Amino acid sequence: MGRFSKAQVVWAPFRPCAAGEKAPYPRSLQTPEGLGDRLRFVAFAEKQAMEAFRLAAHHFPDASPLQCESWLRLADEEQKHLSWLLGRMEELGVDPGERPQSLALWNSFDRCETADQFAVFMSNAEERGRIAGEQFHETLKSTDPVTAEIFRKIAEEEVEHIRIAESALRS
Ligand SMILES: [Fe+2]
Ligand SMILES: [Fe+2]
Numbered sequence: 374m375g376r377f378s379k380a381q382v383v384w385a386p387f388r389p390c391a392a393g394e395k396a397p398y399p400r401s402l403q404t405p406e407g408l409g410d411r412l413r414f415v416a417f418a419e420k421q422a423m424e425a426f427r428l429a430a431h432h433f434p435d436a437s438p439l440q441c442e443s444w445l446r447l448a449d450e451e452q453k454h455l456s457w458l459l460g461r462m463e464e465l466g467v468d469p470g471e472r473p474q475s476l477a478l479w480n481s482f483d484r485c486e487t488a489d490q491f492a493v494f495m496s497n498a499e500e501r502g503r504i505a506g507e508q509f510h511e512t513l514k515s516t517d518p519v520t521a522e523i524f525r526k527i528a529e530e531e532v533e534h535i536r537i538a539e540s541a542l543r544s
Contacts, residue, residue, distance in 0.1 A: 376432055377482040382424050386459075386469040387417050389476045396475035402512060408520065409467035411509060415524070416458035417474040418502055422495070423451035425482050429491050436488035443541040447534055454527050461523055492542045496535050503531035 390396055399410035426448035430441040462469060478498065485491035506528030513521035 375483055376485075377425065377428065378476075378480045380424075380428055382479075384420070384474075387413070387420060388470040388473050390473040394473060397472055405465070408513075408517065409462070409465065410472065412458055412462050412465070412467055412520070413469055413472065413474065415502075415506070415509070415527075416455055416462065416469065418478065419451050419455040419458060419527075421476075421479045422498070422502075423448050423455060425479070425491075425495065426451060429488070429495075433488040433491060437541070440488055440492065440541045443537050447537060450530065450534060454530070457523050457527070461520055465520075489542055492538050496538045499531050499535050499538070503528045503535070506531065 399414065400407035402408060402411065426444040429436070430444040430448070433440075436444075459469065482491065482494065485494050506524045510521045510525040510528065513524065
């Protein structure tokens with residue numbers, strides 16, 4: 374029904390792909406540009422998660438008060454992850470808007486018709502993000518321990534996000 378794809382979201386400082394435009398393939402992780410591509414991609418995922426939790430808290434009429442409360446809390450947590458990544462990008466001189474970002478994750482939230490469907494869908498997205506974060510940590514820990522530690526900490530916290538989302542589902 375377009376609950377998400379039709380929402381007016383300010384994506385700055387990121388630049389989403391135009392309709393029909395494909396996001397460019399990430400460059401080699403052995404290069405500063407490739408590291409920048411991963412940071413930008415993960416930061417944009419955090420931005421989408423933050424916006425999705427906020428929107429969901431106000432736009433699923435069947436959501437329980439506890440669910441809405443946990444989503445607003447999770448939105449703040451995703452905002453924190455986003456700020457860690459944007460801070461690191463600034464240190465490394467990575468421009469968030471340099472390359473267009475796919476809105477596929479964001480648009481896929483449209484498939485959720487109920488609050489519980491959104492909660493399950495989001496948990497799965499968080500789990501994928503957690504695994505990717507752990508992999509980036511492993512790959513980067515010898516070459517860029519500072520960035521690697523940010524990915525590790527985010528992955529660790531996503532475990533707690535999944536737990537919060539699941540406990541709100543059972544209530
Ligand atoms: Fe996150
Ligand atoms: Fe999360």
